[in-house]
Structure formats: structure tokens, C-alpha cells
Amino acid sequence: MQKAEQFSLERIINTDILQEIQDKFSETTGLSAVIVNAQGEPVTKPSNFTSFCQYIRSFPEGLTRCIGCDNSGGHRALAIKSPVVYLCHAGLTDLAAPIIVQGVYIGAFLAGQVVQERKDYDAREGMLNRVADMGLDQTTVLGHFAKVDVVAERRLKAAADLIYIMSNYIVEIGATNIMQKQLTREVQAKADLENLLRAAELKALQSQVNPHFLFNTLNTIARMALLEGATKTQGVVYALADILRSNLRDLDRLRQLKEEVRTIQDYLHIQRMRFSDRIQAFIDIQAGLMDALIPPLILQPLVENAIIHGLEGRASGGEIHLKARLAEDKGDMWIEVMDTGAGIPADQLREIFQEKKNKLAKGHTTGLGILNVHKRIQHFFGSQYGLTMDSMPGRGTKVSIYLPYQHD
Numbered sequence: 001m002q003k004a005e006q007f008s009l010e011r012i013i014n015t016d017i018l019q020e021i022q023d024k025f026s027e028t029t030g031l032s033a034v035i036v037n038a039q040g041e042p043v044t045k046p047s048n049f050t051s052f053c054q055y056i057r058s059f060p061e062g063l064t065r066c067i068g069c070d071n072s073g074g075h076r077a078l079a080i081k082s083p084v085v086y087l088c089h090a091g092l093t094d095l096a097a098p099i100i101v102q103g104v105y106i107g108a109f110l111a112g113q114v115v116q117e118r119k120d121y122d123a124r125e126g127m128l129n130r131v132a133d134m135g136l137d138q139t140t141v142l143g144h145f146a147k148v149d150v151v152a153e154r155r156l157k158a159a160a161d162l163i164y165i166m167s168n169y170i171v172e173i174g175a176t177n178i179m180q181k182q183l184t185r186e187v188q189a190k191a192d193l194e195n196l197l198r199a200a201e202l203k204a205l206q207s208q209v210n211p212h213f214l215f216n217t218l219n220t221i222a223r224m225a226l227l228e229g230a231t232k233t234q235g236v237v238y239a240l241a242d243i244l245r246s247n248l249r250d251l252d253r254l255r256q257l258k259e260e261v262r263t264i265q266d267y268l269h270i271q272r273m274r275f276s277d278r279i280q281a282f283i284d285i286q287a288g289l290m291d292a293l294i295p296p297l298i299l300q301p302l303v304e305n306a307i308i309h310g311l312e313g314r315a316s317g318g319e320i321h322l323k324a325r326l327a328e329d330k331g332d333m334w335i336e337v338m339d340t341g342a343g344i345p346a347d348q349l350r351e352i353f354q355e356k357k358n359k360l361a362k363g364h365t366t367g368l369g370i371l372n373v374h375k376r377i378q379h380f381f382g383s384q385y386g387l388t389m390d391s392m393p394g395r396g397t398k399v400s401i402y403l404p405y406q407h408d
Contacts, residue, residue, distance in 0.1 A: 009037045009099065009107040012174045012181075019044045021166055025111065029159050030149070031095075032113035035170075038106055040071025050113045052144035056090050061134055065089045074098060074108030083160040083167075088112075091127030092148060095160050097167040101174040109167045111159060114151040236273055239266035243300075254293035254380070256408065257324060257335075261285065264299055264322060271307060278317030279307065285324045292324070292333060293406040295380050298373045302337040302399050305370065310341020310397055318396070326405060332385075335401040343393040352389065370399070377403065 009018075018035050026033045026047035035044045056062035069089040073096035077084045083097040094112035098105060115123045127145055128138070243266050261283060268281045303320060311318045318340040325334050344352075352370055374386045381404055391397035 009035070009174075010043050012101065012106070012177045013170065015043055017173065018170065021170065022109075023047050025109075025162060025166055029111070029162065031111045031151075031159055033109070033111040033163075034070070035099075035109055036067075036070050036074060036107050038074075040067045040069075040074060040108075042070075043107065050092075050144070050148055052092070052141075052148050053090075053113050055140065055144050056131070056134075056136075059134065059136070062090075062131075069094075070096075070108070070110055073110060074105075077108060078105050083164045085112075085116075085156055085160060087126075089130060091123060091130045093151070093156065095156065095163055097160070097163040099167050099170050099174070101171055101178065106174065109163045109170070111163050112156075114149045114156075116156060117150055117152050236270055239269045243267060243270075253296070254406070255296045256290065257285065257292045257294055258290040260294060260296065260299050261290070261322070263297075264303055267300055267303060268320075275312075275317060279311050279320065280317075281320045281322070283322045285322075286326060289324045289326065289333065291407045292403075293408065294335070294403060295376055298377065298401065299335070299337065301369065301373055302401075305399075306337060306339035306341060306397065310339040310343070314341060331405060333403050333405045335403065336398060337401075338396065338398040340396040343395050344389075344391040344397055345393055349389060349391055373401075377401065 022033045022035055022044050025031075030048070032049045032053065033047045034042050034049075037043050053066070057066050066089070073084065073086055073088070073094055076086060077096040078098040078100065081098065081100070083095055085093060085095055088094045092113050093116040094110060096111075097109045099107045099109065124142075124145065128141070131141060243263060264283070271279060299322070303322065306320050311320070321336070321338045323334075323336045323338070325336075327333060353374065370387070370389070377386050385402050385404065387399055387401045389397065389399050
């Protein structure tokens with residue numbers, strides 16, 4: 001009982017984050033959505049709820065049945081540990097995906113409130129039979145029911161896949177928050193603060209994927225799937241899957257530069273679907289350097305910062321250049337990420353490396369900012385290595401990474 005309470009959805013995940021995830025899903029798919037706790041009680045404000053469901057829930061008996069139905073749907077999904085499609089107590093089609101953190105069921109992502117296209121089932125009559133004992137005004141009920149969307153089976157399956165992605169992302173957030181709270185308690189009892197905080201940063205890196213990037217990507221997938229036959233969509237899905245897979249690998253071991261370049265190419269492929277030809281990317285790696293060993297996930301935050309801070313807000317877009325070169329003595333190497341974007345004012349540029357005042361310390365996708373990239377490089381190779389930045393407002397920004405040249 002204590003363990004389930006410790007892992008309650010409301011305690012381990014910020015409800016504003018849950019609301020953003022839910023709202024973006026509803027905006028992308030057009031379906032209603034709500035996130036409930038382990039008892040089936042909503043922890044977010046409903047998104048895009050139908051007038052039919054609002055009417056049913058306006059009655060005490062209807063609300064009780066809806067909460068019970070939400071609870072049942074979440075537990076049905078829990079039983080098979082995957083999303084389910086089912087009829088609610090009032091006859092609409094709903095979707096549910098379980099949220100399970102460290103083996104504990106803490107809630108569910110629910111969506112739907114639609115009528116599924118079925119030749120073998122009269123949804124209108126089914127609905128009337130299910131609510132007949134509630135004493136509702138039939139004309140009013142039918143008026144609201146007529147406004148409910150009729151959805152094809154393939155769209156429901158796609159939506160079920162999306163809520164599965166959302167639920168797993170919520171699980172990652174929850175696991176990260178639990179870990180961070182546990183580490184905070186341990187830090188107070190141990191003297192070795194630096195090692196514990198470093199471990200927290202690495203684990204948090206694996207678990208944090210910012211909703212802005214995740215849902216922009218999902219929105220792109222949804223829109224392309226609607227408009228075309230699917231080859232581009234398939235490419236975006238594969239690119240996203242490869243990025244997530246890379247994020248979940250062991251982050252305390254060096255990787256070959258070519259692996260990190262492949263992740264950058266996947267990331268840029270997704271961004272091209274959003275920005276088309278507004279953003280041009282150029283990768284120039286000196287011959288032989290693809291096998292060089294570098295810390296994992298130090299390039300993607302820099303490329304992302306170039307897009308988010310430098311290029312995204314410019315109507316004309318711009319360019320990103322990723323270069324890698326051996327130093328003259330061939331004992332060290334340089335990697336540069338340069339953009340032609342908005343640039344950074346001198347006062348902000350100075351603050352980036354000041355921990356207490358750092359305004360750009362958190363990246364948009366990984367949660368690993370420029371300062372932490374610098375610190376992680378020094379963790380692997382020593383204080384003589386790291387990164388430097390040059391920027392001029394209106395002219396762009398260049399980030400230079402200085403590393404020892406190591407290879408397999």
C-alpha cells in the first residue's frame with residue numbers, strides 16, 4: 001500500500017506536463033482525452049470532451065459510471081500491458097493505455113468518445129439501451145449523440161498506437177522523477193555529491209524527451225499519414241525510433257562519431273518534415289574521423305539549440321554546419337556546430353557557463369544543456385577539454401568542441 005501511494009500519478013509527475021501531453025494528443029488526433037489515476041479519477045482537465053459525455057457526466061449516476069468505466073478500461077489495458085479499444089458504459093468507443101511505473105499501476109491514458117464504423121452494430125440503439133435506466137431525456141440524449149464523430153477502425157488503431165507512445169513517455173517521466181527524489185535523499189546522507197549528481201544527469205538524459213519535440217514530430221506523422229500513402233511517414237517514424245533507441249543505450253561509455261552523426265541525421269530528417277527547405281544542414285567530417293570515440297549525445301543538444309534558439313524563429317530559416325577535424329598534432333580533434341541564425345547577445349553568452357545564472361542550461365529535447373555538455377566532456381577527458389562558443393546577434397553561433405583523438 002505504501003509503495004502504491006509513493007508512486008501515485010499526482011505525486012510523481014507534474015500535472016502541467018500531463019496536461020500538455022494530453023492537450024497535444026487531442027489537438028493532433030481530434031479525439032477526446034483524459035489522464036486518470038489508479039482509481040479512475042481524472043488528474044487532468046478533459047481535452048475535447050464531447051457534449052454527449054459532458055451531458056452524461058452532469059448527472060451524479062452518470063459521473064459515477066464514467067469514473068468506474070474509466071477505471072475498468074485502465075485495468076483492462078493493465079491486464080494485457082498494451083492499449084485496448086472498448087465500448088464505454090454509454091455505448092461510445094474509447095481507448096485506454098496503462099501507465100505502469102516500476103511495476104506499479106498508477107493510472108491510464110484514456111481517449112476516444114467516438115462511434116466506430118461497424119456494420120454489425122447499431123451504435124444508436126446500443127447507446128439508448130445502455131442509458132435507459134438513467135431516466136435521461138431521450139430527445140436531448142439523441143441530440144448530443146448525433147454530434148459524436150464516426151471514426152474508421154484504422155484511425156482508432158493509429159490513435160491507440162499514439163496513446164501507447166504517450167503512456168510510455170509518461171512512464172519515463174515518472175521513473176525519472178522517482179529516481180531524482182531518491183537521489184536527493186541519498187545526497188543529503190552522503191558526502192560524494194558530485195558522483196551522485198553525475199549519475200542523476202546521465203539517467204535523466206535517458207528518460208527526458210521534451211513534449212515540444214515529441215509532439216511536433218507526432219503531429220507531423222499524423223498529418224502526413226492523413227495526406228499520403230506512407231513512405232515519408234515511415235521514414236519519420238523510423239528516425240524517431242532510432243533516436244529514442246539511441247537515448248536508451250548505455251550513456252557512460254564512449255561511442256564512435258559515426259553513431260552520433262547517424263543520430264543527428266535522424267533528428268535532421270524529422271526537422272526537415274517540419275521546416276521543409278527553410279533549414280539546410282551540412283555535415284563535413286574529415287576522412288578517418290568517423291571511428292573516433294566521443295561521449296554519447298553531446299552533438300544532438302547543440303544541433304537542437306541551433307534550430308530552437310537560432311533558426312526556428314527566422315522566417316528565412318538558415319543553415320547548420322557540423323564539422324569535425326584533427327588538430328595539427330593529430331593528438332586531439334575539433335568538432336564544430338555552427339548556425340547562421342539569430343545569434344546570442346554577449347551578456348547571455350557570458351552567463352551560459354555560469355551555473356547559477358545559466359539561462360540556456362536546459363535543452364529542448366534531451367534536457368542536457370550547453371553547460372552540461374561541457375561538464376560531461378570534462379568528466380570523460382579532463383578539464384583541459386570541453387567546448388567554447390562564439391556568437392554575434394544576427395550573424396549566428398558557433399560551438400567548438402575540443403576532444404582527445406581516440407579510436408577503436
